[in-house]
Amino acid sequence: MSRVLLVDDEPGVLNALARLFTRGGAEVRTAPSAEAALAILDGFAPDVVVSDHRMAGMTGVELLRVVGARFPAARRVLLSGYVDIDVGDDVVLMAKPYVAAELLAACR
Amino acid sequence: MTVPASATFPLPDQPVRQARQLFIVANLFATVTFAALATDLGADRGAWTVTGLGALDAIGNLLVTTWAMARIGYRRAEDVRAGFNLVVLGAVAWISHWHFLAWLFVPFATSLAGVPKAPGGGLRVAALLVGFAALALATGGGHTELAAFAGLSLFGYLVIRAHLDFAERMLAERDETLVALTRAQELALSRDRLASIGRLAAGIAHEINNPMCFVTANVDDLLTDLRAEPALSPRLAPYRDDILPETQSGIARVNSIAADLRRFARGEPAVLADVDLSDEIAAAVRIARTQLRPRQALAASIAPDLRLHGLARQLGQVTLNLIGNALDAMVDGGTVTVTLARQGDAIELVVADDGPGMSPEVQAHIFEPFFTTKPPGQGVGLGLAVVHGVVTAHRGQIDVDSAPGRGARFTIRLPA
Structure with a gap:
């Protein structure tokens, strides 16, 4: 777990996630939307992407699909409050509010 | 969600109203018959007596239909009418030497006695027929006429009965349809x-x-x-x-x-998996056993290896919530029975208790969030709401059968 990209349109969530992963020793980048995440994706080449699902514009599931295509080795985690979504293969689905230890374990 | 059993549609005034309407027609018919009979007999053969008896019969029947029916009830008034008609019309027949017009009164009186279908209708008709037959045999009535008119009376009565049965069946069917519609x-x-x-x-x-x-x-x-x-x-x-x-x-x-x-609201993030429902329910029952209070028992009958595609933890929670509610309800002790079995294409989970049960008013709201009958601080009222959400998320169905004093029985059907 070295480079972690965090995507959420809620600044509070983004800050809490950033603190969690920074303290865990990761190099963290944050994006407030899927589009912003895509803009830094190639330059950052993340090992882990944690994304919210419901955001204005592109959804988390769509973003993680793109991530999966470009960085097949990257660990992908969807943080969401909704069940009616087909998260796709190899994506870990995690409920909000997340349990810090569980989230860290899922990204390891 | 039980429809009260009182949802039937009685017609309390119907027999009395019907009797009054029939009385008007009957009186018209009787007057014509009496007039014809008196004319045919002529003054020397008792025309005036017959006319007098006819008037008496009309007044008697009027009193029965108005005064007696209101005072002694429909059934006893009809008994009185039958007896009264037997005596008066019997006298008319006797005086007229069983003139064929007098015979007409036999089917006439019996059909009145048998309509509408009230308790004792058949008995009244039988008593009238026996009475007229005895009178005819004793006072020189013709046997052929007796057989013919008794047969006609019986036939009339049976036709009336058939019509009434049919109408009653239609009413019952309408009631059933209405109850089913109301429930739906x-x-x-x-x-x-x-x-x-x-x-x-x-x-x-x-x-x-x-x-x-x-x-x-x-x-x-x-x-x-x-x-x-x-x-x-x-x-x-x-x-x-x-x-x-x-x-x-x-x-x-x-x-x-x-x-x-x-x-x-069926929105918890989770991924569906193959679930051994038998295992999950058995585990829930084991946990629930640790929560039993004095004089409470938990009986379980769980068929093995029942599997479905779903959310294991939530289905366990459903069972725990239902058992927990049942135990909470049975403050004076009792038994909760958990049954898991295959029913055709579905898996059926039943949680039944012999606690105090629920009123229809309570049952109408039990699946709504924050509806609770427990004292404040003993539950927010989300247990059955969660049960409903989880069952619906599994494309299942939940029914409750309960009445005050008769326990509660929750039946969940999940497509396997």
């Missing part, structure tokens, strides 16, 4: 209500969840950091020792309500 309508209404409450609950849960997500994380981190401090000032130490742990348990409560609301 109530079910649809409660489904609609639950669906709109579900959308509201999903919205609230989502809006609470987002901020709670970082509130939870921030408070957790703050407490972790405070605990890592070697020497906290006396001002901050209580936060580490009491205030923040208390805040955490408050947050946990909010989060658990939001999670329950989400389960009710």
